[in-house]
Amino acid sequence: xxxxxxxxxxxxxxxxVGLATGCGGGADPSEYVKxxxxxxxxxxRTFAGLQADITPESSAAADRDTLARFQRATDKVVRxxxxxxxxxxxxxxxxxxxxxxxxxxxxxxxxxxxxxxxSPKEVIAARDELTAAVGTTASxxxxxxxxxx
Numbered sequence: 001x002x003x004x005x006x007x008x009x010x011x012x013x014x015x016x017v018g019l020a021t022g023c024g025g026g027a028d029p030s031e032y033v034k035x036x037x038x039x040x041x042x043x044x045r046t047f048a049g050l051q052a053d054i055t056p057e058s059s060a061a062a063d064r065d066t067l068a069r070f071q072r073a074t075d076k077v078v079r080x081x082x083x084x085x086x087x088x089x090x091x092x093x094x095x096x097x098x099x100x101x102x103x104x105x106x107x108x109x110x111x112x113x114x115x116x117x118x119s120p121k122e123v124i125a126a127r128d129e130l131t132a133a134v135g136t137t138a139s140x141x142x143x144x145x146x147x148x149x
Contacts, residue, residue, distance in 0.1 A: 027085040036097075039080040043101070046073035054130055060123050064115050067108055067130075074104045 046069075053066040078101055086094035107130075114126035 043077040
């Protein structure tokens with residue numbers, strides 16, 4: 001998941017560069033930036049919430065509920081991003097962003113499988129991996145908004 005997190009941030013930053021240099025055609029760049037930033041901010045808050053909810057003290061059942069909420073948030077941001085029409089010059093990057101965020105579903109499924117095993121070792125490993133990956137992604141997302149300047 002950390003590879004996906006790096007790719008998401010890279011795509012967002014590349015989109016910002018494209019917009020800052022005056023990409024032409026398609027959607028209004030400032031409106032595009034506003035919509036992507038809104039989706040990104042909501043997703044970053046969800047990441048932060050997930051990090052706070054999966055702790056060494058939380059039960060496996062509570063963690064499974066948290067994973068379900070994270071899956072819903074991932075699905076929501078992907079839907080929101082698909083509904084945004086990007087400027088022509090960043091359309092490919094926008095598709096890459098959607099693909100990378102969609103990849104979080106794979107990590108969530110992996111964690112669900114580990115939790116389903118009911119093995120304390122697997123649950124702890126899944127919890128540690130999720131907490132680390134989510135914390136890294138949340139902090140990067142919160143500090144990397146797209147801009148036109």
